[in-house]
Amino acid sequence: xxxxxxxxxxxxxIRAHNLINxxxxxxxxxxxxAISDPATGKVIAQVPDSGPDxxxxxxxxxxxxxxxxxxxxxxxxxxxxxxxxxxILANGEDLARLISLEQxxxxxxxxxxxxxxxxxxxxxxxxxxxxxxxxxxxxQRGKRMTALKEPVGVVAAITPWNFPLAMxxxxxxPALAAGCTVVAKPAxxxxxxxxxxxxxxxEAGVPPGVINLVTTSRxxxxxxxxxxxxxxxxxxxxxxxxxxxxxxxxxxxxNTLKKLSMELGGxxxxxxxxxxxxxxxxSGLLTSKFRNAGQTCVCPNRVYVQSGVYxxxxxxxxxxxxxxxxxxxxxxxxxxxxxxxxxAVDKVARHVDDAVTHGARLLTGGKxxxxxxxxxxxxxxxxxxxxxxxxxxxxxxxxxxPLFRFYDEAEGVRAAxxxxxGLATYFYSQDVRRIDRVSRQLEAGIVGINEGAIxxxxxxxxxxxxxxxxxxGSRYGLDDYTIVKYLCQxxxx
Ligand code: NAP
Numbered sequence: 001x002x003x004x005x006x007x008x009x010x011x012x013x014i015r016a017h018n019l020i021n022x023x024x025x026x027x028x029x030x031x032x033x034a035i036s037d038p039a040t041g042k043v044i045a046q047v048p049d050s051g052p053d054x055x056x057x058x059x060x061x062x063x064x065x066x067x068x069x070x071x072x073x074x075x076x077x078x079x080x081x082x083x084x085x086x087x088i089l090a091n092g093e094d095l096a097r098l099i100s101l102e103q104x105x106x107x108x109x110x111x112x113x114x115x116x117x118x119x120x121x122x123x124x125x126x127x128x129x130x131x132x133x134x135x136x137x138x139x140q141r142g143k144r145m146t147a148l149k150e151p152v153g154v155v156a157a158i159t160p161w162n163f164p165l166a167m168x169x170x171x172x173x174p175a176l177a178a179g180c181t182v183v184a185k186p187a188x189x190x191x192x193x194x195x196x197x198x199x200x201x202x203e204a205g206v207p208p209g210v211i212n213l214v215t216t217s218r219x220x221x222x223x224x225x226x227x228x229x230x231x232x233x234x235x236x237x238x239x240x241x242x243x244x245x246x247x248x249x250x251x252x253x254x255n256t257l258k259k260l261s262m263e264l265g266g267x268x269x270x271x272x273x274x275x276x277x278x279x280x281x282x283s284g285l286l287t288s289k290f291r292n293a294g295q296t297c298v299c300p301n302r303v304y305v306q307s308g309v310y311x312x313x314x315x316x317x318x319x320x321x322x323x324x325x326x327x328x329x330x331x332x333x334x335x336x337x338x339x340x341x342x343x344a345v346d347k348v349a350r351h352v353d354d355a356v357t358h359g360a361r362l363l364t365g366g367k368x369x370x371x372x373x374x375x376x377x378x379x380x381x382x383x384x385x386x387x388x389x390x391x392x393x394x395x396x397x398x399x400x401x402p403l404f405r406f407y408d409e410a411e412g413v414r415a416a417x418x419x420x421x422g423l424a425t426y427f428y429s430q431d432v433r434r435i436d437r438v439s440r441q442l443e444a445g446i447v448g449i450n451e452g453a454i455x456x457x458x459x460x461x462x463x464x465x466x467x468x469x470x471x472x473g474s475r476y477g478l479d480d481y482t483i484v485k486y487l488c489q490x491x492x493x
Pocket of ligand 1: 158159160161186187188216217221223225242246423463
């Protein structure tokens with residue numbers, strides 16, 4: 001812990017406690033669990049291993065704080081969110097280091113995540129003052145009908161490890177903007193950034209009980225979160241994570257019929273048509289695939305290349321991938337860091353081995369890099385991928401590009417849509433009529449057209465099919481945190 005604190009300008013950003021009702025406190029059981037640096041496997045901190053008692057205390061605080069926060073003027077909520085945004089940017093370098101240390105992404109990407117996560121806080125600070133309802137055109141004399149938007153209530157935010165700052169910021173910011181209070185649980189692997197973010201929120205003036213954060217180990221998560229699922233005061237779950245856990249949360253919370261936002265797994269296709277600008281397509285693929293060592297929900301998982309440009313594209317791509325710099329996150333030259341843990345590396349190795357066994361050609365990479373640390377894997381390109389390989393059906397979540405071949409547009413689109421998921425898709429083409437046709441046919445919440453960088457606080461982020469429902473960011477993002485109340489006033493003549 002001391003070693004970690006020594007790397008920060010503000011060592012007090014490392015919190016070893018839960019935040020409940022404005023107070024930093026240990027788990028009721030006194031238990032803790034260890035957080036380790038994925039690059040080295042070394043333990044860097046200990047945080048509370050919370051259980052149902054802590055979760056309930058957090059929900060008690062959020063429920064008690066809700067009436068006053070709901071009634072704060074939108075402009076007052078907006079001002080506090082702006083202060084939080086400023087505090088995140090002012091402590092950006094420390095936060096970037098924390099992200100890199102606990103998550104493993106290169107520190108340059110950590111800085112990018114701070115800016116990206118902060119942009120959601122600013123966006124929703126601005127939207128807080130623009131939550132309009134409707135005055136419905138009069139239907140009967142003497143009657144006025146109005147639709148108001150009200151905060152849904154206490155929100156449970158449950159987030160993954162791949163964006164330790166951005167995922168929690170883009171849930172808490174809209175919740176607070178709408179007038180909701182929050183109970184949150186970050187992922188086991190990456191709670192430190194979330195705790196630091198909560199401290200900055202507290203310093204920005206978020207009142208006690210409005211944000212409550214508990215940390216848990218993987219073993220304790222079902223117990224702690226289970227308390228929220230059964231608690232009728234918790235009116236909404238905003239979850240980002242894997243599809244099986246999303247389905248579990250939806251099932252287990254059904255008894256209290258909560259509003260749900262489910263940002264789940266992806267299996268993104270990336271299509272390169274014969275008429276694409278190949279250099280742009282290679283650059284777009286590098287951007288979208290290798291961010292966070294391939295551990296993002298919008299990472300292309302299956303790359304479809306039309307037969308006329310297949311070999312040329314494979315050659316251009318392999319050269320660029322082989323040149324990527326793999327190094328620990330703290331090394332400023334790193335472009336690819338370690339994967340999050342040994343289970344992640346095992347999955348990537350299994351996908352590569354299975355593909356090669358089923359006839360894939362290894363163009364570059366393909367191996368673990370134990371000399372760098374326990375969780376490093378080479379950026380990899382595989383040609384001749386087919387639908388009977390594991391990496392066709394499952395999210396690899398690592399630095400592996402499988403190239404599938406297709407012959408015509410209809411086949412390419414059919415193959416891209418041949419998945420239970422529908423989060424992001426990408427395609428490269430220079431034919432305007434094809435761009436229009438294909439954009440409409442792809443089954444996904446997000447379509448990148450001649451572009452690999454698609455995320456923005458101003459844009460609606462979310463999926464279809466088993467990638468979930470709900471949208472984060474944009475002017476639609478507040479809808480997930482509000483309910484519509486209809487007022488019908490009579491006797492007005
Ligand atoms: P995960 O295993 O589903 O975990 C996500 C969160 O749920 C973590 O906080 C986890 O806690 C918690 N959790 C897991 N099992 C639980 C249970 N039984 N009860 C209560 N909470 C539980 O996902 P992950 O491995 O962290 O993240 C990777 C996945 O997230 C990928 O599928 C990726 O595509 C998806 N993702 C989606 C988006 C999107 O916007 N659509 C964005 C980013 C990531 P523990 O860490 O303690 O297990």
